Amino acid sequence: MALTLLILALAGGTYAMRLLPLALLSRVHLPAWVEDWLRLVPGAVLAASLAQAVLYQEGRLALTWRNAHLLATLPTFLVAWRTRNMILTILTGIASYALLQRLIS
Amino acid sequence: METALRPAPSQNRLYRIAKGLRATVPVALSVVPFGIAYGAVAAQTMPTWQAVLMSLTVFAGTAQFVAASMLSQEAAYLPVLITGLLINSRLLLLSAALMPHFRSAPRRLHPLIAQLLTDESFAVSIAEFGARGGDALFFIGSGLAIFATWQASTWIGVLFGAGIPPSWGLEYALPASLIVFLFLLVRDRRSVGVAILAALVGLALQPLVSGTWSSLAATLVAATLGVGWTRWRSRS
Numbered sequence: 234m235a236l237t238l239l240i241l242a243l244a245g246g247t248y249a250m251r252l253l254p255l256a257l258l259s260r261v262h263l264p265a266w267v268e269d270w271l272r273l274v275p276g277a278v279l280a281a282s283l284a285q286a287v288l289y290q291e292g293r294l295a296l297t298w299r300n301a302h303l304l305a306t307l308p309t310f311l312v313a314w315r316t317r318n319m320i321l322t323i324l325t326g327i328a329s330y331a332l333l334q335r336l337i338s
Numbered sequence: 339m340e341t342a343l344r345p346a347p348s349q350n351r352l353y354r355i356a357k358g359l360r361a362t363v364p365v366a367l368s369v370v371p372f373g374i375a376y377g378a379v380a381a382q383t384m385p386t387w388q389a390v391l392m393s394l395t396v397f398a399g400t401a402q403f404v405a406a407s408m409l410s411q412e413a414a415y416l417p418v419l420i421t422g423l424l425i426n427s428r429l430l431l432l433s434a435a436l437m438p439h440f441r442s443a444p445r446r447l448h449p450l451i452a453q454l455l456t457d458e459s460f461a462v463s464i465a466e467f468g469a470r471g472g473d474a475l476f477f478i479g480s481g482l483a484i485f486a487t488w489q490a491s492t493w494i495g496v497l498f499g500a501g502i503p504p505s506w507g508l509e510y511a512l513p514a515s516l517i518v519f520l521f522l523l524v525r526d527r528r529s530v531g532v533a534i535l536a537a538l539v540g541l542a543l544q545p546l547v548s549g550t551w552s553s554l555a556a557t558l559v560a561a562t563l564g565v566g567w568t569r570w571r572s573r574s
Binding site: 235236237239240241242243244246247248250251252253254255256260263266268269270271272273274275276277278279280281282283284285286287288289298302305306309310313314317318319320322323324325326327328329330331334335 | 367368369370371372375384388391392395396397398400401405407409414415418419421422423424425426427428429430431432433434436437440445448449452453455467505506507508509510511512513514515516517518519520521522524528529532533534535536537538539540541544552553554555556557558560561562564565568569
């Protein structure tokens with residue numbers, strides 16, 4: 234039940250963000266600094282989540298070559314940078330992580 | 339007799355929807371692996387109907403994927419909700435950027451256009467509209483292509499994802515997709531700086547602030563500093 238509420242709250246908030254500018258912005262204009270702030274937030278939250286996902290393992294900072302999550306970011310970044318292709322990048326990430334995990338352990 | 343020679347308006351409408359659909363098919367295929375990965379992760383933490391409900395109502399890949407992964411690591415609900423909404427806050431900008439193209443579209447289409455708004459349809463439609471002016475029906479066709487693909491690939495992931503062994507590394511679809519989105523979203527020097535700052539502040543806060551709150555706090559701090567820096571520079 235609580236999880237259903239979480240899903241519906243996420244859906245409702247997301248829907249409001251999709252609809253409100255489209256429906257209202259012909260009359261209201263956001264201040265420039267709010268627009269600027271909104272432009273920076275998604276990249277920042279993705280970068281922070283990524284850092285947590287690859288650098289924090291089992292509750293501690295894992296800046297070592299035995300961290301397969303961290304090492305696999307190298308080929309993944311490279312492919313994302315060169316191709317900007319979603320499928321290729323995800324497949325590269327999964328394949329290199331699977332391979333590194335086997336090599337390291 | 340003259341009217342009989344013109345295509346019926348309903349036919350014309352279907353044609354415009356179909357045109358948006360067709361233009362979006364190649365992009366729609368690129369969401370398939372992502373949808374499968376989401377379905378597979380979601381199936382581990384929630385019943386099928388909730389995983390499907392999330393795809394139908396939230397309909398935003400990165401936010402869904404991050405939410406499902408956080409839930410699989412037993413994160414509390416409130417940080418999951420806030421993280422998801424912050425990731426989706428970019429939709430405010432996409433919606434605002436689309437608005438001038440749909441000024442002449444019937445207002446009753448706005449609720450449907452809004453639910454179908456994704457990065458993918460936005461990219462395809464803006465490219466089309468740049469040349470010829472906006473068409474709400476083209477956008478709806480494009481949105482339906484992504485919506486249908488996302489629902490189908492979610493189902494595939496939910497139904498068959500459990501059979502995928504962990505050694506295949508499917509969990510790495512999350513960091514990999516975050517990396518692609520970073521490259522797509524973070525383009526100028528200042529946003530790169532803000533993103534790196536958010537990552538570092540988040541890591542520094544991790545031992546002090548419980549769980550995922552640290553990335554949220556880091557995001558707000560970094561984005562605010564980014565805005566402040568620009569305003570300070572433009573003043574001096």
